[in-house]
Amino acid sequence: MEFDRTGIILYTIEYxxxxxxxxxxxxxxxxxxxxxLTCFKFGQSYLMVELDDEYIGQKTETERFRTCLRMNVPNVKLLAEKLTAENIKVDYQEHSWGTIAKFLDPDGNLCAFKDSGKFEKQIADFKQNK
Incomplete structure (x- = not known):
């Protein structure tokens, strides 16, 4: 499988x-x-710092995700369907800012696919408005 970009998402309470x-x-x-959400250049990848809006002060430290292995791809839906066909639970979401599919690896690490097109548009729009 080839990815257009890869990134790390740091979910934080102290955004x-x-x-x-x-x-x-x-x-x-x-x-x-x-x-x-703020996305930084991180070598040949990116570091996305994002407010952890799912944390409501009730999860223990070990239950709370702080990072996510992000893989930007041309067709999130197709890959989400492939994972589902392999009996992997996928949280597929379509938003105005893009499409994502979150899933866990066998060790419980959070991973996600993100549509490449909208991500690249966010970068272009930011550069244009700077």
Whole structure:
């Protein structure tokens, strides 16, 4: 399987502090941002810092996901269907900002496919509006 891009998503409760840290302290360059998400250039990949809006203070530290292995692909639905056919539970979501399919690897690590087209558009729009 080939990917258009790969990235790491860091889900955080301290969103603004983490964005400040990665931008000001580590000097990462922004690729794009929205209200609760900032995407940085991270070598040949990207680091997406995102507010963990699913954490409501009840999950234990070991139950809360903090990272996600992201793979940008041309056709999220097709790959989600392939995983489902392999009896892998997939959380397929279509949003205005793009399509994702979240799933767990055999060890319970969170993984996700994201549509390449909308991701590249976010980068282009950010550069244009800068």
């Amino acid at each position: 603004k502090k983490c964005v400040e840290f990665y931008e000001s302290i580590l000097g990462l360059k922004k690729m794009f941002e929205s209200e609760n």
